[in-house]
Amino acid sequence: MSQLLEQAERILESAHGGEEIEVYVARGVDTEVQSYQGEVEELTTATSNGFGIRILNDGAGGARVGTAWAGSLDDEAIVTALREARDNATFATEDEFVAFARPDGVAAVSLTLTDDAVANTSLEEKIAMAIELERLVRGGDPRIRQVESANYSDYVAEAAIASTTGIRASYARTGAYVSVEAIANDGGDDQTGWGLSAGRAPGDLDIEKAATDAIRRATRMLGAVKPKSFKCTAVFDPRTAATLFSIIGGALSGEAVVRGRSFFAHRVGEMVAAPSFTLLDDPTDPRHFSASVYDAEGLACRRNVLIEKGELKAFVYDTVSARRAGTASTGSAVRGGIAGSPSAGCRALQLAPGDIDQAEIFRRVGNGVFVESLFGVHSGVNPVSGDFSVGVTGLMIRDGQLAEPVREITVASTLQRMLLDVAHVGSDLEWLPGSAAGQTVAIDNIAVSGV
Amino acid sequence: MNSTLVEQDVLARTLGEAMARGGEFAEVFVEDRTTSSAMLDQRRVEQLSSGHERGAGIRVVVGDTTGFAHTADLTEGGLVAAARAAAAVARDGGGGVREIALGPLRDHPSRATIPPGDVDKARKIELMNHADDAARSEGSSITQVQVALGDSTRHFVVANSDGLVAGDHQVRTRFNVSCIATGDTGMQTGYRPIAGTRGFELLSAEAVADAARGAARQAITKLDARPAPSGDLPVVLAGGSGGILFHEACGHGLEADAIMKQASVYAGKVGQLVASPLVTLVDDGTVEGEWGYLAIDDEGRPGARNVLIENGVLTDYMWDYLRSRKEGRVSSGNGRRQSYQHLPMVRMTNTYLLAGDADADEIVAQTPYGVYVAQLGGGQVNTATGDFVFGMTAAFMIEDGKITAPLRDCNLIGNGPDVLQRVDAVASDFSMMPGTCGKNGQSVPVGTGQATMRLTGVTIGGAAA
Numbered sequence: 080m081s082q083l084l085e086q087a088e089r090i091l092e093s094a095h096g097g098e099e100i101e102v103y104v105a106r107g108v109d110t111e112v113q114s115y116q117g118e119v120e121e122l123t124t125a126t127s128n129g130f131g132i133r134i135l136n137d138g139a140g141g142a143r144v145g146t147a148w149a150g151s152l153d154d155e156a157i158v159t160a161l162r163e164a165r166d167n168a169t170f171a172t173e174d175e176f177v178a179f180a181r182p183d184g185v186a187a188v189s190l191t192l193t194d195d196a197v198a199n200t201s202l203e204e205k206i207a208m209a210i211e212l213e214r215l216v217r218g219g220d221p222r223i224r225q226v227e228s229a230n231y232s233d234y235v236a237e238a239a240i241a242s243t244t245g246i247r248a249s250y251a252r253t254g255a256y257v258s259v260e261a262i263a264n265d266g267g268d269d270q271t272g273w274g275l276s277a278g279r280a281p282g283d284l285d286i287e288k289a290a291t292d293a294i295r296r297a298t299r300m301l302g303a304v305k306p307k308s309f310k311c312t313a314v315f316d317p318r319t320a321a322t323l324f325s326i327i328g329g330a331l332s333g334e335a336v337v338r339g340r341s342f343f344a345h346r347v348g349e350m351v352a353a354p355s356f357t358l359l360d361d362p363t364d365p366r367h368f369s370a371s372v373y374d375a376e377g378l379a380c381r382r383n384v385l386i387e388k389g390e391l392k393a394f395v396y397d398t399v400s401a402r403r404a405g406t407a408s409t410g411s412a413v414r415g416g417i418a419g420s421p422s423a424g425c426r427a428l429q430l431a432p433g434d435i436d437q438a439e440i441f442r443r444v445g446n447g448v449f450v451e452s453l454f455g456v457h458s459g460v461n462p463v464s465g466d467f468s469v470g471v472t473g474l475m476i477r478d479g480q481l482a483e484p485v486r487e488i489t490v491a492s493t494l495q496r497m498l499l500d501v502a503h504v505g506s507d508l509e510w511l512p513g514s515a516a517g518q519t520v521a522i523d524n525i526a527v528s529g530v
Numbered sequence: 531m532n533s534t535l536v537e538q539d540v541l542a543r544t545l546g547e548a549m550a551r552g553g554e555f556a557e558v559f560v561e562d563r564t565t566s567s568a569m570l571d572q573r574r575v576e577q578l579s580s581g582h583e584r585g586a587g588i589r590v591v592v593g594d595t596t597g598f599a600h601t602a603d604l605t606e607g608g609l610v611a612a613a614r615a616a617a618a619v620a621r622d623g624g625g626g627v628r629e630i631a632l633g634p635l636r637d638h639p640s641r642a643t644i645p646p647g648d649v650d651k652a653r654k655i656e657l658m659n660h661a662d663d664a665a666r667s668e669g670s671s672i673t674q675v676q677v678a679l680g681d682s683t684r685h686f687v688v689a690n691s692d693g694l695v696a697g698d699h700q701v702r703t704r705f706n707v708s709c710i711a712t713g714d715t716g717m718q719t720g721y722r723p724i725a726g727t728r729g730f731e732l733l734s735a736e737a738v739a740d741a742a743r744g745a746a747r748q749a750i751t752k753l754d755a756r757p758a759p760s761g762d763l764p765v766v767l768a769g770g771s772g773g774i775l776f777h778e779a780c781g782h783g784l785e786a787d788a789i790m791k792q793a794s795v796y797a798g799k800v801g802q803l804v805a806s807p808l809v810t811l812v813d814d815g816t817v818e819g820e821w822g823y824l825a826i827d828d829e830g831r832p833g834a835r836n837v838l839i840e841n842g843v844l845t846d847y848m849w850d851y852l853r854s855r856k857e858g859r860v861s862s863g864n865g866r867r868q869s870y871q872h873l874p875m876v877r878m879t880n881t882y883l884l885a886g887d888a889d890a891d892e893i894v895a896q897t898p899y900g901v902y903v904a905q906l907g908g909g910q911v912n913t914a915t916g917d918f919v920f921g922m923t924a925a926f927m928i929e930d931g932k933i934t935a936p937l938r939d940c941n942l943i944g945n946g947p948d949v950l951q952r953v954d955a956v957a958s959d960f961s962m963m964p965g966t967c968g969k970n971g972q973s974v975p976v977g978t979g980q981a982t983m984r985l986t987g988v989t990i991g992g993a994a995a
Contacts, residue, residue, distance in 0.1 A: 115594070115791070116594075118593075118594055118595060119595045119619060120594060120595060120596065121595075121596045121597075121598065121873060122595070122596070122597050122598065122618075122619050123597075123598040123599070123873065124598075124599050124615050124618075125598075125599060125600050125871065126601070127600075127602065127871065128602070129583070129602075144576070144578075145578050145579075146577065146578060146579035146580070147579065147580045147581065148579065148580075148581045148582075149581065149582045149583060150581075150582070150583030150584070150585065150602055151583070151584070151585075151602040156582065159582065160580075160582075163580035164580070166580075166651075167568075167578035167579065167580060167651075168578070170568075170575060170578055170651045170652065170655060171575050171576055171578055172573075172574040172575040172576065174574055174576070177576075202618075224792075225791065225792055225793060225914075227788075227791050227793045227914070262792075262793060262914050268915065269795070269914045269915055270914075270915060271912055271914045271915060305989075307761075308760045308761040338571060338572070338674065338676075339572075339673055339674040339710060339712075339717075340674065340710060340717075342716060342717065418565075418579070418581050420577050420579065454910045454911075454912065454917075454919055455908075455909060455910045455919030455920070455921060455941045455943075457908055457910075457921075458906075458907045458908035458909050458910065458919060458920060458921025458941060459919060459921045459939070459940060459941030459991065461719060461923075461939045463710060463717050463718070463719045464716060464717055464718050464719060464752075464938065464939065465716070466938045466939040466940065466993075467993075468758075468921075468939070468940035468941045468991040468992065468993065469919070469941060469991075470910070470917065470918075470919035470941055470943045470991070472917075486915065486917060487917050487943055487944070487945055487989065488943065488989070488991075489760075489919070489940070489941050489943050489989065489991025490991075491757075491758075491760065491940055491991050491992055491993040492993050493993065526760050526992065526993045526994070527760070528760035528761055528943070528989050528990060528991045528992065529761070529989065530761070530762055530989070
């Protein structure tokens with residue numbers, strides 16, 4: 080049994096009669112290196128641990144839950160948190176749907192999500208990777224004027240969940256990343272582009288690809304202009320498409336549905352997307368960087384098909400949202416670390432790949448805009464109403480080929496419309512950090528705002 | 531709790547250890563933070579949570595390199611271990627453990643008159659229910675009301691190898707109301723925050739009801755909204771939330787870390803005309819009670835009022851310790867960090883445009899056609915290119931000098947140096963708004979402010995043809 084699970088179980092022993100306790104314990108080791116002008120600019124090494132406790136009391140009108148957390152595992156912190164959680168519970172509203180997860184018989188899949196190389200690789204080697212990344216970008220093209228920073232980071236994260244309702248789960252994950260932002264200039268305005276590579280361990284990282292990507296993205300934006308406003312088909316690259324899928328995943332959360340905050344509510348069985356669109360959330364696919372054996376309530380993660388050939392099939396649920404919706408948890412609880420409460424969310428989205436590559440999509444689209452980066456997603460997308468308007472940089476597509484770069488424009492539609500307007504799905508599935516993988520996707524009827 | 535968090539002689543010895551391998555500067559930042567939060571969703575009180583964390587972040591600077599480590603172990607042993615980890619970047623020398631003499635502690639008490647810990651939880655819930663009632667009283671189309679209340683009490687002490695020791699006690703309280711209205715056209719959202727570097731005195735029954743009604747009206751109004759136009763149009767920004775425009779259009783680009791790396795369109799432009807003469811922009815940590823207020827920054831430097839742009843001329847950037855040290859000047863009090871687990875960097879505090887003397891209603895009346903933005907939701911900028919977006923969450927058409935049809939949410943997009951030139955009217959109805967600013971993965975509370983103002987043209991990112 081993991082040491083963290085033992086710690087979680089020890090805290091359970093403090094349960095009073097008549098109450099349920101759930102304990103979430105987490106520990107992390109992080110390393111971050113930032114290179115600038117060939118030297119280490121920042122080097123961070125950190126270990127952190129902490130826990131979150133939820134205490135549940137049953138009453139005549141339902142259960143009440145109180146929460147407390149602390150950024151340490153000291154005895155004093157545990158005693159204080161138990162007291163605070165108990166006190167908080169007395170102020171909650173009795174709710175018949177509130178409950179802790181109970182083992183549901185779904186077996187956890189066996190996944191290898193850790194690599195000892197994160198811990199075993201020397202700091203010198205990690206530093207060398209950040210410095211090499213910066214060197215490759217600076218030296219890769221004479222138009223690269225500056226590299227604001229080149230970063231290497233990795234982590235070892237472990238967590239355990241135990242509850243008096245029978246949950247026992249522990250899991251670990253490692254990850255390593257490099258990322259770099261390049262600034263290019265050829266006499267006119269500066270343009271930027273960033274590149275990244277992700278893996279479970281330093282050895283998985285493709286430094287050269289991250290560098291090439293940053294250089295290509297920055298340099299091909301040189302000379303970008305702001306076009307006139309027009310309507311067209313927009314082709315999203317795998318990275319920007321992944322962002323789009325994450326937003327759609329948010330509206331497919333059972334939490335959003337039962338709280339009356341999803342435009343997908345009451346639409347299961349309807350065609351909500353183009354027939355080429357099949358979206359699933361599958362944390363059991365180890366190729367996904369956010370793959371996980373257990374969800375944030377300690378239930379086994381599972382494969383959930385959300386939209387199949389355009390038809391809305393299902394939402395993802397945690398225990399409470401499922402009970403409120405009259406169904407069972409889909410093993411989809413997520414939580415924002417020790418301080419967060421569980422809620423339902425997508426963890427590892429992927430779109431079923433199409434059978435044409437990006438170049439073929441450009442050919443079929445003919446004329447449109449290719450979207451390479453998004454900004455203002457948090458300020459321009461309303462996941463409740465579905466209104467979608469984000470700043471982008473990218474390139475025009477003319478006669479089936481990439482043409483001149485464009486900047487300072489927005490692309491707009493509504494999420495509902497965009498799903499139905501999906502014209503092509505690419506075969507170029509790319510695994511990316513975050514809750515969604517991505518591939519090239521073409522969407523019709525997009526309003527581009529420019530001059 | 532020990533009021534000094536860590537004894538001063540322990541801080542001094544930790545710094546001595548941090549400097550042992552040849553560091554040129556070392557700093558220990560010790561923090562203790564208590565938080566509480568609660569949510570009312572559909573009249574159910576849920577997610578009542580209390581949290582506590584404490585720890586220390588230690589950095590060591592050698593040349594252009596910074597080593598950083600943090601620990602939750604505040605014993606001398608824990609601090610020394612973190613100091614050694616941070617000092618590992620200093621490879622070539624050092625004459626052993628150094629003697630660091632610390633000056634007297636400059637401590638700053640909290641200004642909160644009602645500390646959050648003194649408030650009965652039942653009172654907090656009563657206030658949330660009051661807001662819920664007020665929101666629903668606006669109309670039966672309000673189908674969802676969510677109210678969130680949170681507070682944090684943050685005590686820190688920062689000591690460095692220059693002998694500085696300073697402490698601050700920051701109490702912050704926030705109250706947000708989110709409403710959803712449902713109609714034939716689908717669902718629409720309304721949102722209002724109240725937030726300040728204050729205690730529970732921030733939240734009167736009137737203030738929360740007012741915010742709740744405002745959020746509800748915003749959602750209801752948008753049920754009749756039409757898609758926003760696309761293209762370049764004159765825009766009038768209502769007093770208050772329009773300050774986010776300056777936060778994005780130039781605030782981030784005036785942070786010295788971006789400037790020193792030549793990664794800002796404003797690098798090398800001090801003394802030049804960068805904005806309309808109507809623009810005088812200030813970053814001001816001393817506005818007591820505001821969300822971005824601080825007595826001292828997270829490096830121990832007093833909060834200050836810094837004029838960034840005066841009558842259109844760029845006067846100065848914002849500075850933290852590291853960046854100002856390289857330039858041989860003093861920090862402007864803009865060194866901030868999310869927590870002891872983060873390195874400080876240059877951040878804004880309360881950033882605002884000074885009020886002008888035009889009349890807000892007149893500005894609208896003198897705009898034949900354009901967009902009136904009543905509330906902005908946030909934004910993002912690429913400091914290197916100057917391109918930025920900001921989202922409008924409550925907006926209307928202006929036709930023949932009158933505010934007319936409501937518009938659906940969208941982003942506006944522009945280029946900082948260009949948009950700053952386009953300010954052609956500033957009114958006198960100044961007000962401020964709270965916000966959360968994210969940079970390099972760290973979030974800090976900031977304020978933004980401005981009076982009603984007009985831009986001769988900005989690109990509206992709507993979906994209408």
